[in-house]
Amino acid sequence: MNIDDIDTPAILIDLDVAEANMARAQTYADTHGLALRPHIKTHRLPYFARRQVELGAKGINCQKLGEAEVMADAGLTDILITFNIIGKAKLDRLAALHARVSVAVVADNVPVIEGYAARFTDAGHPLDVLVECDTGAERNGVQSAQQALDLARLIDAAPGLRFAGLLTYPPSDPKATGAWLTKARQVIEDAGIAVPKVSSGGSPTLYAAHETDGINEYRVGTYIFSDRMQVAAGLGTIQDCALSVLLTVASRPTENRATLDGGSKALAADICAAPGHGHILEHPDAIVTKLSEEHAVVDLAACAEKPGIGARVRVIPNHVCVVVNLFDKVHLMRGNKVEQVLDVSARGKSN
Amino acid sequence: MNIDDIDTPAILIDLDVAEANMARAQTYADTHGLALRPHIKTHRLPYFARRQVELGAKGINCQKLGEAEVMADAGLTDILITFNIIGKAKLDRLAALHARVSVAVVADNVPVIEGYAARFTDAGHPLDVLVECDTGAERNGVQSAQQALDLARLIDAAPGLRFAGLLTYPPSDPKATGAWLTKARQVIEDAGIAVPKVSSGGSPTLYAAHETDGINEYRVGTYIFSDRMQVAAGLGTIQDCALSVLLTVASRPTENRATLDGGSKALAADICAAPGHGHILEHPDAIVTKLSEEHAVVDLAACAEKPGIGARVRVIPNHVCVVVNLFDKVHLMRGNKVEQVLDVSARGKSN
Numbered sequence: 147m148n149i150d151d152i153d154t155p156a157i158l159i160d161l162d163v164a165e166a167n168m169a170r171a172q173t174y175a176d177t178h179g180l181a182l183r184p185h186i187k188t189h190r191l192p193y194f195a196r197r198q199v200e201l202g203a204k205g206i207n208c209q210k211l212g213e214a215e216v217m218a219d220a221g222l223t224d225i226l227i228t229f230n231i232i233g234k235a236k237l238d239r240l241a242a243l244h245a246r247v248s249v250a251v252v253a254d255n256v257p258v259i260e261g262y263a264a265r266f267t268d269a270g271h272p273l274d275v276l277v278e279c280d281t282g283a284e285r286n287g288v289q290s291a292q293q294a295l296d297l298a299r300l301i302d303a304a305p306g307l308r309f310a311g312l313l314t315y316p317p318s319d320p321k322a323t324g325a326w327l328t329k330a331r332q333v334i335e336d337a338g339i340a341v342p343k344v345s346s347g348g349s350p351t352l353y354a355a356h357e358t359d360g361i362n363e364y365r366v367g368t369y370i371f372s373d374r375m376q377v378a379a380g381l382g383t384i385q386d387c388a389l390s391v392l393l394t395v396a397s398r399p400t401e402n403r404a405t406l407d408g409g410s411k412a413l414a415a416d417i418c419a420a421p422g423h424g425h426i427l428e429h430p431d432a433i434v435t436k437l438s439e440e441h442a443v444v445d446l447a448a449c450a451e452k453p454g455i456g457a458r459v460r461v462i463p464n465h466v467c468v469v470v471n472l473f474d475k476v477h478l479m480r481g482n483k484v485e486q487v488l489d490v491s492a493r494g495k496s497n
Numbered sequence: 498m499n500i501d502d503i504d505t506p507a508i509l510i511d512l513d514v515a516e517a518n519m520a521r522a523q524t525y526a527d528t529h530g531l532a533l534r535p536h537i538k539t540h541r542l543p544y545f546a547r548r549q550v551e552l553g554a555k556g557i558n559c560q561k562l563g564e565a566e567v568m569a570d571a572g573l574t575d576i577l578i579t580f581n582i583i584g585k586a587k588l589d590r591l592a593a594l595h596a597r598v599s600v601a602v603v604a605d606n607v608p609v610i611e612g613y614a615a616r617f618t619d620a621g622h623p624l625d626v627l628v629e630c631d632t633g634a635e636r637n638g639v640q641s642a643q644q645a646l647d648l649a650r651l652i653d654a655a656p657g658l659r660f661a662g663l664l665t666y667p668p669s670d671p672k673a674t675g676a677w678l679t680k681a682r683q684v685i686e687d688a689g690i691a692v693p694k695v696s697s698g699g700s701p702t703l704y705a706a707h708e709t710d711g712i713n714e715y716r717v718g719t720y721i722f723s724d725r726m727q728v729a730a731g732l733g734t735i736q737d738c739a740l741s742v743l744l745t746v747a748s749r750p751t752e753n754r755a756t757l758d759g760g761s762k763a764l765a766a767d768i769c770a771a772p773g774h775g776h777i778l779e780h781p782d783a784i785v786t787k788l789s790e791e792h793a794v795v796d797l798a799a800c801a802e803k804p805g806i807g808a809r810v811r812v813i814p815n816h817v818c819v820v821v822n823l824f825d826k827v828h829l830m831r832g833n834k835v836e837q838v839l840d841v842s843a844r845g846k847s848n
Binding site for chain 1: 504505506507538560561580581583584586587605606608609631635636637638639640667745747748749750751754756758759761762763765766767787789790791792794805806807818819822823824825845847848
């Protein structure tokens with residue numbers, strides 16, 4: 147099977163580029179003594195999760211229980227879920243997961259820890275809990291070292307829980323994040339509680355991870371495929387983007403307008419610093435000016451050659467993670483040859 | 498099963514509100530002698546497609562072959578696909594569909610019509626083809642009445658095709674759209690070709706459809722559930738929104754900040770004229786300021802009562818169609834009671 151046999155819209159993943167991205171990150175992490183923990187939200191595929199671990203990743207990061215269950219089913223054994231888990235239905239699923247693989251979770255508040263403590267009571271097989279810290283990016287997380295200590299004490303006091311360390315996402319700049327986490331670690335250690343792990347993450351700042359004082363783990367998702375957002379943020383070039391969306395030119399209403407057969411349901415509507423909604427590899431001067439759900443409108447004014455109706459183009463999306471979640475399958479490519487077609491088995495998984 | 502038994506994130510559909518929205522639109526269309534053809538991209542569910550037809554809809558509108566196949570499997574018999582269909586794989590599927598239900602398609606260019614004409618050659622069972630017109634919104638469509646006539650002639654001359662009329666989307670304002678379509682119809686009729694159907698559409702302008710001269714069909718999707726975009730555009734109020742996303746308050750990092758357990762993967766990132774990324778029914782003064790993929794950050798500064806960790810809230814999304822496509826199932830509600838849980842059977846369907 148060849149690229150010409152693939153119906154559009156479709157996701158293509160260049161295996162050589164993805165492999166190079168994975169290897170480069172692992173080498174960097176190894177060089178700096180950081181545990182690498184890839185976030186599977188970007189690929190949603192056991193295929194790549196296994197490969198990341200084979201290359202040396204410590205384990206994987208999931209955001210939802212449903213993702214973690216898929217990965218555990220596929221043989222992944224070290225899973226961190228970086229979202230407060232609330233309610234009986236989810237805690238029961240977490241307990242089932244904890245019974246079969248090594249799983250760690252996070253908390254940034256008392257009620258969430260109370261929920262864990264009530265459900266997990268076996269001191270012989272405690273649940274690892276990290277305290278999530280807001281180091282300046284204003285999403286989740288405790289607001290101070292003192293709050294981190296309060297939660298660490300609460301976890302430490304619960305027989306079925308084990309305080310596993312500190313975690314942040316998104317980080318603020320590496321210096322500020324490092325200072326925040328180092329202070330919190332010190333305060334907790336001064337109180338006599340060990341801090342085994344200090345974890346930061348994020349693809350745009352991956353190769354500055356060693357500038358963050360005190361961390362020993364780095365979590366990273368998008369780096370495997372990269373996208374226009376990452377390139378705009380300084381992570382490599384457009385040639386380092388492994389995933390493209392194959393689309394067909396469905397209409398040429400005017401000399402300078404083309405429409406493609408995929409819109410926000412294929413490319414996602416996320417915007418980034420680069421102009422438009424994607425980079426067309428075959429026509430780098432084209433601008434994807436507008437998306438509706440099933441149409442991309444393209445301005446061809448700056449293009450020396452303009453594609454005809456029926457031409458197929460590969461579009462590097464602005465934000466690759468949300469694109470993968472829109473498709474049921476992906477095509478793994480070696481050049482123009484399809485090596486495998488995979489179901490995106492951790493797609494969806496709303497809870 | 499009750500609302501309290503539903504794990505979050507989850508889609509809730511208020512059946513009474515959806516039913517009222519469907520009935521109101523059908524009554525309006527009947528009053529003005531317009532055929533109503535609902536677009537299924539909003540609900541992606543045979544359940545509602547069948548109900549729309551029961552209430553008097555002429556047939557349904559799909560955007561992708563995959564959606565049309567799901568609807569045909571579910572017993573829908575009159576299907577219009579409003580996207581140029583290109584390539585052997587898709588034309589073969591179209592032929593299979595044409596063999597079992599009444600199907601019509603569109604074209605706005607010569608190569609697409611040549612594709613239809615080469616694949617459909619049975620004069621005894623011709624394929625209906627409408628010419629898509631760009632009446633000012635600059636997406637797909639022919640640019641002039643003369644171009645519409647040229648394509649109508651090409652369709653009319655193909656033994657296996659039947660020219661079925663004119664179609665536009667998105668329309669420009671009703672007067673301009675009406676004038677454009679009326680002129681094109683006249684030019685084509687003057688050339689001796691009948692124009693059975695003239696079709697416009699769009700939820701925001703649904704109740705001004707009768708002001709569009711010369712149309713006899715109106716296609717409409719979002720009206721069934723409505724959303725913040727529609728309300729901002731003048732279609733009813735927030736109480737007319739039938740679909741909400743049930744989320745849990747997962748964190749309260751500060752006095753005025755909450756985070757919910759769903760982000761752009763639950764609410765979609767589309768923005769609209771109203772502030773923020775959704776309307777929280779229980780806290781109408783809250784603003785959903787920021788979405789990441791799995792987090793919604795909420796500013797509670799203006800709220801008299803602020804929800805605690807674990808509280809559950811219903812969020813009316815900005816753009817409902819893309820939200821439905823992100824979930825695998827929906828909950829049909831009568832008040833707080835779950836009447837049915839349905840798989841979103843036409844979700845995804847990239848091609």
